Amino acid sequence: MYAITGITGKVGGALAQTLLSANQPVRAVVRDPRRAQAWAERGCEVMAANLDDAASLAAAFEGVAGVFILPPSEFDPLPGFPEARAVIDAVRTALESSRPGKVVCLSTIGAQATQSNLLSQRTLMEQALSELPMPVTFLRPGWFMENAAWDVGPARDEGVVRSFLQPLDKAVPMVATADVGRVAGQLLQETWSGKRVVELEGPQRVSPNELAAAFAEILGRPVRAEAVPRDTWGALFMAQGTKDPMPRIRMLDGFNEGWIDFEGNQATVVKGRVELKTVLRELVSQAG
Numbered sequence: 001m002y003a004i005t006g007i008t009g010k011v012g013g014a015l016a017q018t019l020l021s022a023n024q025p026v027r028a029v030v031r032d033p034r035r036a037q038a039w040a041e042r043g044c045e046v047m048a049a050n051l052d053d054a055a056s057l058a059a060a061f062e063g064v065a066g067v068f069i070l071p072p073s074e075f076d077p078l079p080g081f082p083e084a085r086a087v088i089d090a091v092r093t094a095l096e097s098s099r100p101g102k103v104v105c106l107s108t109i110g111a112q113a114t115q116s117n118l119l120s121q122r123t124l125m126e127q128a129l130s131e132l133p134m135p136v137t138f139l140r141p142g143w144f145m146e147n148a149a150w151d152v153g154p155a156r157d158e159g160v161v162r163s164f165l166q167p168l169d170k171a172v173p174m175v176a177t178a179d180v181g182r183v184a185g186q187l188l189q190e191t192w193s194g195k196r197v198v199e200l201e202g203p204q205r206v207s208p209n210e211l212a213a214a215f216a217e218i219l220g221r222p223v224r225a226e227a228v229p230r231d232t233w234g235a236l237f238m239a240q241g242t243k244d245p246m247p248r249i250r251m252l253d254g255f256n257e258g259w260i261d262f263e264g265n266q267a268t269v270v271k272g273r274v275e276l277k278t279v280l281r282e283l284v285s286q287a288g
Contacts, residue, residue, distance in 0.1 A: 002188055005067075007026075010146065015184045015188075020042065025043075027064060029057070031051075051091065057090060057094030058094040060094075061095065065100065068105075071091075076247075077121065077244075091129070095132055102188070106184065107140045117247055118251040137195075139180070139200060141200045143165075145176045145177075155223045163228065164233065166227045169208075169209050173205050174201065175200055180200060196268065198267065198269075198270055200271075209225050211225065211276070214280055218284055234246075
């Protein structure tokens with residue numbers, strides 16, 4: 001039995017599908033069991049737990065061969081990341097108590113960075129779970145291709161992709177959520193010892209210019225990439241409701257300056273199978 005958090009999302013759903021296709025039993029760990037009704041109908045066991053509640057998590061993780069941790073993303077964290085720390089403390093306590101056979105935790109590209117930024121929430125998670133007694137894998141995917149959902153409207157209506165990733169010709173590791181879930185499901189079924197890091201990107205790295213060209217092909221109209229000036233980022237993010245834009249700004253700085261990247265060294269590198277255009281076609285179709 002494998003306990004899966006985040007099963008109602010794209011990554012967790014793809015992971016669960018991978019396990020079910022391999023005839024592996026799945027326990028869906030969800031805040032609201034009603035949201036997992038479709039998975040229950042497919043034979044998954046459903047248990048209610050909150051990721052910041054160690055007791056309910058420990059019960060949900062009890063007796064399983066492996067656990068997948070999908071930490072929630074706080075896009076406007078308070079100073080010091082207290083929201084993430086509450087989840088980290090609960091997850092670590094629950095895993096120490098329930099002692100599953102192994103753990104796969106979704107982390108991020110750049111989790112090894114020492115500069116504080118929005119992704120530091122994953123750095124803190126890795127640090128805490130690295131001390132667990134059972135085997136742990138940290139899966140570090142690149143930039144999600146699905147982030148381009150924000151670009152569909154401007155590309156379709158204005159012929160512009162406004163990019164915070166700069167320079168516009170710099171290729172960035174990107175990956176589809178379907179590949180993230182599939183690889184996570186494969187990792188859970190593997191045997192290893194100690195802590196390991198697996199870095200995951202798509203078949204090719206993608207620059208903003210290449211993203212715009214892919215949109216142009218799919219939409220059948222000219223589309224160009226346009227850099228959003230950095231000195232406007234703070235005001236833009238605050239206009240969108242962000243109270244403290246600096247963690248997000250520093251994250252983007254990390255991608256653009258190169259200190260948020262894959263670690264290499266002793267990490268295992270995996271290439272996904274889903275092409276960018278496949279993801280973009282789906283996003284365009286969903287947008288109508």
